[in-house]
Amino acid sequence: MRRFGRTLVTAALAVAVVGGTAGWASGESQEAVTGPPPGTAGWRAATASGRALPDPATATPREVARFFAGLDEAACRELLRDHPLVVGNLEGAPVPLRYEANRIAIAATGEARYASLAAPDRRILAFDPRGRGQVAEVFGDLEHAERVSVIVPGSDNDATTHDARRTPNTGPAGMARALREAAGGSAAVVAWTGYTTPVGVGMDAADGRLATAGAARLARFTAGLDAVGAPDPVLFCHSYGSVVCGLAARHTDASDIVAFGSPGMRAETAAGLRTGARVWVARGPSDWIADVPNVRLADIGHGADPTSAGFGARRVPAADVQGHTGYFMPGTQSLEAFAAIARGEAQ
Structure with a gap:
């Protein structure tokens, strides 16, 4: 009982520290977007x-890839025209077809906040307007890449x-751009904002509900990469995204x-x-995440500190990270090490 009491106190402290660090009141409860994309009934x-x-809810990405391999161009174009939201989000569908489908789907929303994503030079591999919106964007040539990374x-x-340009190298697209430039060669990087993330630092960030839903989507996304012949990816998982990756890892x-x-x-x-x-x-010396106690009580808290010696992970140098x-800031030790991992050169 005494041990349980200490655990309960520690868990309460974790919540308090999270709230004090980034503003508990800023946390808003989010409803996870799950299931097949809009337009599935018509499909x-x-x-x-x-x-x-192939049913978007039940067909595996490999089954989807085999289905499209048996279609001629005219049939593919017809599906693209009639069902862009489904084609654009269908794991296992041909990559160029998904790019084109998502340009159509984004333009069809008529929403100014998404307009930049429909530009001809953007490679949007997934776009779901439900909720706050989800998107996956490719930097580099995914079809011919020798190495693939996913942010x-x-x-x-x-x-x-x-893609918040006002804070370069920090948002998903900014991180992906920086890694693609640093890795060079035939590496491709995907900025995968493909799950419902917490808003602020509240209960959604402290528990695993959104991470569990996100992990299922991430696992299916990586299966989709495999189905179209992409190399096994490197997952770069930031903050709450590392909770998603931890649950999806196996x-x-x-x-x-x-x-x-x-x-x-x-x-x-x-x-x-x-x-x-x-x-x-990796964890930088001024990263506030170090102030969050690594505890777990039921579904609150995310467990052991991955940077601790007992966790047993390989360390990435991050002494100059702010x-x-x-x-992913240019010139940092962490970006240099990340690029080596992305190229498959790190030991």
Whole structure:
């Protein structure tokens, strides 16, 4: 009983510290976007060349890839025209077709806040306007890449904040751009704002509800990359995004998982993630996440500190990182190390 009491006090302290660090009142409860994309009902009622279409809710990405491999160009164009939201979000569908589908879907929303995503030079691999909006954007040539990395962001990210140019190298797209430039060569990087993230630092950030929903979406996304022949990805997981990656780890084929600015990964050790991926961690000296106690009580808190020696992850140098979002700033040790991991050169 005494041990339980200490745990309860520690958990309460964790909530208090999180609230004091970033403003408890700023946290707003979010409803996770789950399930197949908008337009699925119409898709299920349609056919292509006399064949039933793969159900977005139940077909595996490999089944989707095989289905599209059996279609001619005219049938693909018809599906693109009639069902852009489904095609654009269908894991396993051809990458160029998804880019084009999402340009159509984004333009069709008629919303100014999404307009920049429809520009001809953007490679939008997924776009879901439900809730606050979700988006995945590719930097580099995904179809021919020898190495692929995926940025999994934390709180306060959605389709409208995904590419916040006012804070370069910090948001999902900014991190992806910086990593793509640093990695060079034939590397491709995906900024995956593909789940409902917490807003502010409140209960949504302290519990695992949104991370659990996000992990399922991340696992399916990586299966979609595999289905179209992309290399096993490196997952770069920031803040609450590292909770998502921790829960998804055993369900992905990632070659490496990099957690930075992490409050915990819902495992007590790297081995507890039950993944064959190499696990890396980084935390800068001024990152406020260090002030969040690493506890777990029921679904509150995210467990052990991944940067602790006992966790057993490989360390990424981050002595010159400023704050919670400075890991991809040009010239930092962390960005140099991240680029080496992305290229498959780190040991």
